[in-house]
Amino acid sequence: MTVLNNSEPITLEGKDSKAANPSKIDKKTLSGYWLASPPLFFLLVFFLVPSVLLLVASFWTAKTFSMEPAATLANYARALSASGFYESLWIALQNGFWTALLSTVISAPVAYYIVYRTRSNAVLYLALISWFSSYLVRVYAWRSILGTNGVINSTLQHFGLIDQPLEWLVFSKFSVVLTLVHIMLPFTLLLLVSGLRDIKRDYLEAAADLGAGGATILWRVIMPMAHKSIVSSFMFTFVLAASDYVTPQMLGGRDAMTTGLVIANQFRSVGNWPLGAAMAYLLLIVFMLVYALLLGVLRAANLAPGKRYHD
Amino acid sequence: MKKENETGYGLTGIDLESLSLKRRTFLLGAAASAAGLYIGSFAPSVFAATGGHLEILGWEGETGEAELADWRKQRGITVHSSYASNQDDITARLAGTDPVQLDLTMYALGYEKIYKEMGLLKAIDTSKIPNYSADNTLPLFYKGSRWYWDGKQWGIPLLWGMNTIVYNPKKVSKPTEYKDLLDPKLKGRLTFVDDGTSNWSLIATIGGYGDKYPNLTHAEFKDCFEKLKPYRDQCRVFAASSGDAVSLLVSGEVDAVFSASANTPSETTKRGVTTALSVPQEGAALWCDALFIPKTAKDIPLALDFINKTLEAETQAKMATTMFSAVVNPKAIPLLSAELRNTFDYEHLDSFFEKSKLYGQPPLSSDSYVTYAEWIDQWANFKGSF
Numbered sequence: 001m002t003v004l005n006n007s008e009p010i011t012l013e014g015k016d017s018k019a020a021n022p023s024k025i026d027k028k029t030l031s032g033y034w035l036a037s038p039p040l041f042f043l044l045v046f047f048l049v050p051s052v053l054l055l056v057a058s059f060w061t062a063k064t065f066s067m068e069p070a071a072t073l074a075n076y077a078r079a080l081s082a083s084g085f086y087e088s089l090w091i092a093l094q095n096g097f098w099t100a101l102l103s104t105v106i107s108a109p110v111a112y113y114i115v116y117r118t119r120s121n122a123v124l125y126l127a128l129i130s131w132f133s134s135y136l137v138r139v140y141a142w143r144s145i146l147g148t149n150g151v152i153n154s155t156l157q158h159f160g161l162i163d164q165p166l167e168w169l170v171f172s173k174f175s176v177v178l179t180l181v182h183i184m185l186p187f188t189l190l191l192l193v194s195g196l197r198d199i200k201r202d203y204l205e206a207a208a209d210l211g212a213g214g215a216t217i218l219w220r221v222i223m224p225m226a227h228k229s230i231v232s233s234f235m236f237t238f239v240l241a242a243s244d245y246v247t248p249q250m251l252g253g254r255d256a257m258t259t260g261l262v263i264a265n266q267f268r269s270v271g272n273w274p275l276g277a278a279m280a281y282l283l284l285i286v287f288m289l290v291y292a293l294l295l296g297v298l299r300a301a302n303l304a305p306g307k308r309y310h311d
Numbered sequence: 312m313k314k315e316n317e318t319g320y321g322l323t324g325i326d327l328e329s330l331s332l333k334r335r336t337f338l339l340g341a342a343a344s345a346a347g348l349y350i351g352s353f354a355p356s357v358f359a360a361t362g363g364h365l366e367i368l369g370w371e372g373e374t375g376e377a378e379l380a381d382w383r384k385q386r387g388i389t390v391h392s393s394y395a396s397n398q399d400d401i402t403a404r405l406a407g408t409d410p411v412q413l414d415l416t417m418y419a420l421g422y423e424k425i426y427k428e429m430g431l432l433k434a435i436d437t438s439k440i441p442n443y444s445a446d447n448t449l450p451l452f453y454k455g456s457r458w459y460w461d462g463k464q465w466g467i468p469l470l471w472g473m474n475t476i477v478y479n480p481k482k483v484s485k486p487t488e489y490k491d492l493l494d495p496k497l498k499g500r501l502t503f504v505d506d507g508t509s510n511w512s513l514i515a516t517i518g519g520y521g522d523k524y525p526n527l528t529h530a531e532f533k534d535c536f537e538k539l540k541p542y543r544d545q546c547r548v549f550a551a552s553s554g555d556a557v558s559l560l561v562s563g564e565v566d567a568v569f570s571a572s573a574n575t576p577s578e579t580t581k582r583g584v585t586t587a588l589s590v591p592q593e594g595a596a597l598w599c600d601a602l603f604i605p606k607t608a609k610d611i612p613l614a615l616d617f618i619n620k621t622l623e624a625e626t627q628a629k630m631a632t633t634m635f636s637a638v639v640n641p642k643a644i645p646l647l648s649a650e651l652r653n654t655f656d657y658e659h660l661d662s663f664f665e666k667s668k669l670y671g672q673p674p675l676s677s678d679s680y681v682t683y684a685e686w687i688d689q690w691a692n693f694k695g696s697f
Contacts, residue, residue: 063676066406066407066408066429067407084688084691084692084695087695088695140558143558143562144562147562147563147564148562148563148564149562149563150562167499167547170564171547171548171564249505249549249551250551250555252548253547253548254543254546254547254548254549254694254696255695255696257691257694257695257696261691262691262695265687265691268397268399268400268403269397269399269507269687270683270684270687270688271399271402271403271406272684
């Protein structure tokens with residue numbers, strides 16, 4: 001903008017200056033690039049480059065723990081023709097889906113309470129306390145709680161509520177999902193709290209003033225505006241839970257072989273990295289399809305309008 | 312300076328009260344002292360006859376951390392030990408174009424052929440290992456085909472042991488053959504340790520192909536896993552490791568393990584639960600860990616010295632006690648506890664080895680026989696019931 005007065009025209013800095021001189025990057029933008037460059041560099045070097053190398057390796061062949069450069073689809077064909085791959089994938093997807101769904105659904109009201117009902121972060125901190133213990137400690141703890149002679153069965157038997165231990169409590173899908181929800185819940189809660197904090201209370205009050213009830217506010221205001229954090233908390237949890245193989249191995253019982261373990265075996269025991277890489281990328285494709293499906297469902301329900309509601 | 316009779320310091324004739332230490336003198340003296348100390352550190356110690364450093368990768372308990380501590384200190388030797396959780400850890404470090412520098416590592420029985428094919432082994436000069444002799448080594452472990460071929464020594468057996476049935480005697484009666492594990496009382500109470508290589512020989516034995524293992528045809532291989540299915544039906548969970556098997560026995564989730572390490576009963580006893588070993592009529596799965604010098608070794612003379620030390624009777628006895636395993640040096644047997652001596656039946660070793668054989672590993676590649684990778688895949692399919 002140029003202000004004219006009796007003296008020389010004064011040109012103000014900012015967007016107008018950029019418009020007048022589009023090639024000039026202002027300090028604010030430049031400082032943003034500088035701040036983002038370390039994590040971007042880290043991701044480039046320690047994520048993108050290794051991922052590309054792994055993708056390339058998926059087209060190679062392996063012999064006696066050594067990889068041989070090639071350009072073959074044999075690894076993909078072998079993975080896709082193995083019934084075990086599909087069955088383990090199905091188990092992994094079920095673990096991922098139920099863990100993500102339950103974690104997101106349980107976290108949602110807690111996130112609402114933290115953001116809109118209280119000024120204290122005490123509840124948030126309580127939820128995060130579980131991060132102070134190691135992953136394996138929590139897995140073994142659940143095994144002790146749910147076990148045949150564990151806390152729950154012992155208590156129920158002590159009070160005469162059951163005669164025999166409830167065997168389905170442990171080494172079952174139930175114990176796997178329960179443990180994974182316990183592990184993943186803080187992640188979903190943090191992401192949802194972060195998303196809800198961007199939704200100003202004014203919008204909720206305005207909706208209430210216009211006659212919207214609680215359910216309408218949730219469905220028509222909160223969820224559309226927070227859909228990105230809902231999607232990210234669901235997918236983040238889904239990917240972690242579906243890839244996990246330690247919890248299924250420790251608590252899933254006999255029928256808990258997941259794709260993660262199949263892939264790990266290729267790297268650790270067989271030394272067939274190309275086949276493991278191919279399986280990993282097939283799993284990645286499946287995860288992307290799940291993401292696309294989730295977005296499609298939310299759009300169909302008018303919960304992912306694709307708009308940006310806040311700065 | 313005062314006269315002697317005035318100072319009272321007698322014979323020295325030096326009056327300390329009148330001495331003054333100039334700054335330059337002090338600095339020169341301090342510099343000389345420091346230089347002397349620094350140069351002196353390069354002088355070989357009377358007690359450090361050789362010094363040197365070894366990089367060792369092996370099983371925890373078999374790298375001589377405690378057993379050889381005094382010897383290392385006496386010789387001024389430093390050792391950096393890393394622990395492998397399974398043989399594949401060792402393979403992964405040595406395979407490929409950029410192997411890790413190691414002076415000494417180990418192979419489990421059966422991996423000698425794999426490592427020979429991969430070119431990972433260096434020939435061992437046994438003249439530098441006087442403790443590895445016919446007098447100091449049980450016959451089965453002295454220059455056997457697993458460690459000696461093409462006229463050269465490639466591995467030195469260190470310790471051996473067995474994996475066999477472990478059961479809770481308060482819950483089940485002692486199994487005398489593997490079929491006893493199919494008892495309906497054990498439905499949902501049996502587990503396998505997820506260690507394919509220690510189970511495979513038994514899988515072949517149960518299938519009736521024990522004499523042919525590790526070289527099974529595809530038809531025999533398929534038959535073995537068909538016959539193994541009923542055992543899977545007895546399982547509720549697969550133990551992730553030997554330690555997990557101990558945990559399952561102690562918590563009462565299982566009453567028997569298809570094949571567990573011989574030290575499992577001592578581990579469960581520490582946690583208040585009594586379990587016992589049973590070597591069924593089909594035999595146990597034997598293991599034997601051998602030291603070898605990998606292609607990336609730097610200080611080979613020191614590595615040979617280290618190997619020699621591990622084969623001394625006293626060291627063998629200490630290591631075997633730590634690992635609850637068996638010794639290769641017969642002179643170590645009297646130094647073992649009664650429990651250890653009885654477990655491995657040293658008095659009847661010939662018949663013991665007749666029943667329980669030292670098996671190898673399936674071939675890495677073959678047109679006729681099932682390969683190592685195929686065993687891994689099938690074991691994964693067996694666990695997943697795919």
